[in-house]
Amino acid sequence: MSSFETESLNQSIDIIREFKKTDNTFFLGARVDRIDPSGRSGLLRWKRFAKKPRFAFNQGDFRFEPTRPWTFPNEYAEEPALPFELSFVSPRTVRLRVKTRPGVLDSRSSVMLDGELPGDEHESWSRSASGDAGEGGETAGPIVWSSPFGSVTIERDPLRFVFRDGQGRKLTGTYHYSDTTCLVNSEPTPFSFVRSTSDMRQALAASFCLSPGEKLYGCGESFTRLDKRGQKIDLWVKDAHGVQTSQMYKPVPLLLSSRGYGMFVHSSAPMTFDMGCSYDEANVLYCADETLDLFFFFGQPKDILSEYTALTGRSPVPPLWSFGLWMSRITYKSEREVRETAGLLRQHRIPCDVLHLDTGWFEKDWQCDYTFSPSRFNDAQTMIADLHRQGFRTSLWQLPYFTPSNELFAEIIDRGLAIRDADGELPTEDAILDFSNPETVRWYQQKLAGLLKLGVGAFKVDFGEAAPRGGQYHSGKSGFYEHNLYPLRYNQAAADITRQTTGEAIIWARSAWAGSQRYPLHWGGDAEISDSAMAASLRGGLSLGLSGFTYWSHDIGGFTRQSPEALYRRWLPFGLLVSHSRCHGAPPKEPWEYGDGFVESFREAAELRYKLMPYIYTQAWLSSKTGHPMIRTLFFEFPDDQTSWTIEDAYLFGSDLLVAPLLEEGSARDVYLPPGRWIDYQSGLHYEGRRWQTIEAGNVPVVLLVRDGAIIPHAALAQHTGDINWDDIQYRRFASVPERTGECGGYYYHPLEQRLYELRDGKDGVYKTGR
The missing domain is CATH 3.20.20.80 (Glycosidases)
Known part of the structure; x- marks a missing residue:
């Protein structure tokens, strides 16, 4: 049987299965073998392992054990040294590429990217290193590359890539096989690749540590729980036949973390993201490609999506x-x-x-x-x-x-x-x-x-x-x-x-x-x-x-x-x-x-x-x-509010409207309100944020709230958008203290003039200033 088999036509591929097969050969990232003078590229040494059975107290498991190849002619590396490279796309974005076969790392442009990548922005990053390089680099200290927003450390032996925020707090890092504290040393899957015995095809496991309480989001139009922590998702385009399975019409190999980072795997090969499902503290990105091409983003969700869409493109505004x-x-x-x-x-x-x-x-x-x-x-x-x-x-x-x-x-x-x-x-x-x-x-x-x-x-x-x-x-x-x-x-x-x-x-x-x-x-x-x-x-x-x-x-x-x-x-x-x-x-x-x-x-x-x-x-x-979405999770606008990261049954429509649909029979529902004050669009009632509120829906059966201090532009009633008078716009001011002026604001984009206006309130009403 060849690798990556499925039971029927166009079924999603679970890459993890290749890492479970005991007849495959495993190469675990061991150390940095050599780093060139730039400190950004070199060779990684991979140690060869096999999975061997272990029996204890009437239970069988499989463990990693070092193994030697049986090959002829004897010209194949037992522990190959293969290329890697770090590059810097922006002060917030690092690119890590790792090959699993000998050869030069190519530019790897693709239709996924919006044109060519910008040149290497390493001027925004400063380098520091500790220790002197020994022969082969094995005894040298780590190399740290830093920008105002974060850092990446190359730890040479044992091999690790460690990412920290601008204050030095560890965000995540790769798993070396010696890091496991599990009694079975094959859990979690370390930073590694597997070679299939059946057809020599290879797949990567980019294994990263997770922190207690960390939450993960993204993966495309995934209909499962919004927080992907604890889930395993196959990224394979598939007719999902509905919206209540793990299959996806629109998978996207992008993850955002509540700790302030994101990752994009730049590949179209089948992938499986195991986000603390098989092992709670490990986020393993399995990719059936022979090159890992990973973009790492530093920042909050707004920063991450702006960085990601700068690479892959942003949505133009569709017609009115x-x-x-x-x-x-x-x-x-x-x-x-x-x-x-x-x-x-x-x-x-x-x-x-x-x-x-x-x-x-x-x-x-x-x-x-x-x-x-x-x-x-x-x-x-x-x-x-x-x-x-x-x-x-x-x-x-x-x-x-x-x-x-x-x-x-x-x-x-x-x-x-x-x-x-x-x-x-x-x-x-x-x-x-x-x-x-x-x-x-x-x-x-x-x-x-x-x-x-x-x-x-x-x-x-x-x-x-x-x-x-x-x-x-x-x-x-x-x-x-x-x-x-x-x-x-x-x-x-x-x-x-x-x-x-x-x-x-x-x-x-x-x-x-x-x-x-x-x-x-x-x-x-x-x-x-x-x-x-x-x-x-x-x-x-x-x-x-x-x-x-x-x-x-x-x-x-x-x-x-x-x-x-x-x-x-x-x-x-x-x-x-x-x-x-x-x-x-x-x-x-x-x-x-x-x-x-x-x-x-x-x-x-x-x-x-x-x-x-x-x-x-x-x-x-x-x-x-x-590159921001029009419908937004609460944490997208309120990343410092911990409860907002848990809400999946309400959303922000743009920056100023909060929508809580009636997801079951009834005329009222409990709604979590983020920090600040919120005003009911239909009833005019005011609510304090950072707490749960039971709110009655209005004539239109939905809970619709406006952020305190927002100015929302409105049009007169029309039967179609071509019938709207865009020069006759009403600017509705939503303020919890109506008599106080000068504290409300908003924007209005005139579609015919193609001009953005800033809205501010004053004693005589709302003022409009062109930008």
Whole structure:
């Protein structure tokens, strides 16, 4: 059996299994063998071990024991010395690269990074060393590189990389095999790599120590508990079939720690992060790559995301209309249905900007051929133009998989646009577009461009999680490395042609990988219809925001079946108080299908979003400049408040609004309020922070609070964003002591002027100053 086997097609890969196999060979990081004069690169010596059985008191375990190779010819290093290098990207970012085979460390640029990395910023870092280098460097003292924000120490023998903050407090460090105090010396997995006996493939274990009480966050759109400490997560792009498993549509190999640091593993190979699951004090980042390329960030969450997105790119602001409501279902199948829905939205005075046509706009449902059904859409171009005059943009579903019955199947095969296996055959039943092939990208973009020229505003970039691992891609890589990159390439292809054709940066994508945030926006997949799924959706959105994604949406009310009215009613304000809002899933989704009472509730919630549109768009613009998420964990704004690090059922929408959805039946809920005073948006009641409060929801069934001292810009009611008068904005001042002036502030970004204004209060009202 070869390494990294799975039981069925496109299952996630648990890298830890390779480190458990007793027939594999293990190389444990032993010492620094040599450091060059710069003090930033050299050779690491790796000691060869095997796992041997140990029996004691009727229990069997496996321990590391030194072993010698049995090879011929006798020309292979028993304990190899292999390259490593430290480089400094910024005063807050260190890059550590370690090879597990002989050779030179290359620059390792990739599509995950936003262009080329900046030059080595070692001028910001100062070096100190203790002791004199002995022969081979084995007896020399440690080398310390420091910046104002932290330091990294290279301890030579035994080998350790130790990271400290600017005050000298240890944040974390790598595990040497001699550090274990466990009775079984193979726990925790030390800083090491494994070589598979079956095919010589190698994988790394970057093992770091954890502190008591330390919390970990990130990993992409993970729906499990927000704090990943104690969890094991496979980072493998996969159709999660919902939001209540550990599988992810959007894994991202980025972690943030409550101790003030973050780590990004720059690779597309399969990974497994064991974050204190197998061993409580060890955070082991398993990566099935032969080079460890690790970026280490110093700082609080805001600092870390700004540093990370400076490397991998930030989200441009999507077009203004995309921040309006999207109305959809599975699926509108005719021009008549689309026009009828548009008319009823306006008739019921429900603000809306986008109508999405899902899988049914082709002649055959689900069979993507980029052509409107001639039997059900009489004149698509005229329909799109008419909708535009009513204030609606049109969004269309599509996917990159083509079944044998699809008329495009033969063309894709004949032109060499599909992924092949090592034998030149299709690795699956479908023809799957190979986006690493420039010719495929051109063909695909030509198909989309024709629709964009008809007036289509955006495409739903669905699926993308099933790129075959056994494929051989045009890039020269196998699916082992291309699988996780597939959604990034797919996102880019659709986003680039949309921007080139319409001038607007917008897609609606389900799958993603590190770097996909450059191509907004993404939604949370196929949520179940339950309270637990609503809570899991929130965790996923918060986790994705902590992984570099500014914008996020989800299917309001759940996707899989018809939403129960009571659940839909509670889910609605949560879905309308995130960056982008879409009603989608099994029909019906349109509010009039639930009755007049629900229409009233729906309208009131939608109107709340549209009144807040100046605030929403301002926060979108500000967030895009820093790489920060629009929906934020409480600790993102309050990192010094320990309780805020534990909250996963409420969030900040931008910098000044706190949202606590009703995640179960009832009209009130307990809410933890961070430091400061908070004002109920609907009732006007004031609450003290740094404590739990029981708060009643308002007419819109959600607890919505405003930070004391905030000025929130509001718009007059409009039926779509194009109808908003951006020169007639109301600036609402939220102050716990109304008679005191000069203490409130905020921002307003004028979308037509493309200008940011600072807002301050005074005796005569709110003053606006251009910046």
